[in-house]
Amino acid sequence: MAVDTTTRTKLRWGLLDVIVVVFALVPVLWIASLSFKTPATLTDGRFWPREWTLDNYRSIFATDQFVRALVNSIGIALIATAIAVVLGAMAAYAISRLDFPGKRLLVGVSLLIAMFPQVSLVSPLFEIERQLGLFDTWPGLILPYITFALPLAIYTLSAFFKQIPWDLEKAAKMDGATQGQAFRRVIAPLAAPGLFTTAILVFIFCWNDFLFAITLTSTERARTVPVALSFFTGESQFEDPTGAICAAAVVITIPIILFVLFFQRRIVSGLTSGAVKG
Amino acid sequence: MSINVTPAGADVSAAAEHGTGRHAAVPAQRARRRAKTPLSENKKAERRLGWLLCAPAALVMVLVTAYPIVYSVWLSLQRFDLRFPDQREFVGLENYATVLTNEFWWTAFGVTMLITVVTVAVELVLGMGLALIMHRTLVGRGIVRTAALIPYGIVTVVAAFSWRYAWTPGTGYLANLFGDGAPLTERASSLAIIMLAEIWKTTPFMALLLMAGLALVPEDLLKAASTDGATAWQRFTKVMLPVMKPAILVALLFRTLDAFRVFDNIFVLTAGGNETSSVSMLAYNNLIRGLNLGIGSTMSVLIFLTVAIIAFVFVKLFGTAAPGSDDGERR
Secondary structure, three states: OHHHHHHHHHHHHHHHHHHHHHHHHHHHHHHHHHHOEOOOOOOOOOOOOOOEOOHHHHHHHHOHHHHHHHHHHHHHHHHHHHHHHHHHHHHHHHHHHOOOOOHHHHHHHHHHHHHOOOHHHHHHHHHHHHHHOOOOOHHHHHHHHHHHHHHHHHHHHHHHHOOOOOHHHHHHHHOOOOHHHHHHHHHHHHHHHHHHHHHHHHHHHHHHOOHHHHHOOOOOOOOOHHHHHHHOOOOOOOOOOHHHHHHHHHHHHHHHHHHHHHHHHHHHHHHHHHHHOO | OOOOOOOOHHHHHHHHHHOOOOOOHHHHHHHHHHHHOOOOHHHHHHHHHHHHHHHHHHHHHHHHHHHHHHHHHHHHOEEOEOOOHHHOEEOOOHHHHHHHOOHHHHHHHHHHHHHHHHHHHHHHHHHHHHHHHHHHOOOOHHHHHHHHHHHHHOOHHHHHHHHHHHOOOOOOOOOOOOOOOOHHHOHHHHHHHHHHHHHHHHHHHHHHHHHHHHOOOOHHHHHHHHHOOOOHHHHHHHHHHHHHHHHHHHHHHHHHHHHHOOOHHHHHHOOOOOOOOOHHHHHHHHHHHOOEHHHHHHHHHHHHHHHHHHHHHHHHHHHHHOOOOOOOOOO
């Protein structure tokens, strides 16, 4: 009898699991499916392709438009992530370990920026970057990305830093290390997992951006993939770009899928730990 | 933009300061008192290091947001159309009068509000369900969590294209769900699809924030309630919800502000056609398509003010549980 109830409960949970998984995956599978369809079967309205082809992928990698955008996306996201994580780690270390006036102000400012409507910056940044010659360049996008990734980085890292055994730092200092050395030699290696998790979250944020990318770029020089997607027209103007758009969409979804598959635990803890252990 | 906030958002910062949880005010006072007496070399070095470490982050954040927003106010007071640069002049509040008496603005404002209210409400319910599943499921917890992270991580534009093609007549698997029409060419169905896309994308984030709150609910309390004969629903409303209240409010605040910025989905799904523009979409159109910096900036300022008001109302509702309610002020 007892066994029976647990089996039934398990079944019920299992059913709910299936609903969640299907709901989460269908749109992703659908765009992947479209990307493998041949032009002739693209509009058959079926969920799975009848004929499979890799032509869509071949065609996007043959165009400069997509390859340039991919390089821009990867380069900009990686640089912005690296800078945001370094700056965020410095600030988070100070916030979680040091006593100095102005600390709460910094925390308050990060919180305000997390809530800031990014579209409000679009007009002034457009004009300022035009005057400074930053418009349509990598730094022109990296700067706002760092800014809006910093609150995320600072919060996540502060939460991680609090779990580090700080006695080790004291020990290092007793052995004659300065505060700076204690940070670099002892704490930084211990903090590596937290830094890594934060880097993933920040990268996802930069990778995802559309608003800044579409307003602060105008050519292939700095245009990222999400924006290039919305400008795709196909190789000739008579060609339907659907297959190409879907293939490009799948390509930029791959890193996200890999992160999620391999680092699910880290991402979940990164997004919730700041929360619980506050 | 998303940030991991916590049921006790204020705590993160406070606890981050001294590791003393929410009683950070006490050390703060002590620090102030200490400031009057001469500081030891050690303390001075600590302060210098603290400032040094925070300076770059603070500088970037302030330079890229505070200066542009002030500049934006200045631009909004001018007639400034990049197509007619020599007609640039100071016009006071004329742009505000233009925007605030414009029906497109109010339509977009209504659309944005509608999307915000509906999606956040639906996400709260679905997110709570998903949080419960992710937190309590007996089987396949890893799989559910992994699957739920996919909408969170996926590029919004990619998801939007998926939804667009799903509803495109002839191509999509959903297109014929409600008869033969083209759902993305009619206003009501377009708005519904935009909201569906938003909800799909952001429910997992809501769920993760709520799950952080769920983790705070003591297992013993649930067991005790169960022993006392409380039904599952009673355990949920009488035990879980009260404990989770701060987490729920923070999740609501962040999702509301985020929902108000809706742009990507509308851009891809309808490009703002059939009166489905959000305020962000309208500001974008005035700036990039219309090259009208004056009007674009005016809209930017108005959106900023609206978001500030929403945040203020939430903070008032929260009382002290609000993130930043005591962080925001200068010390």
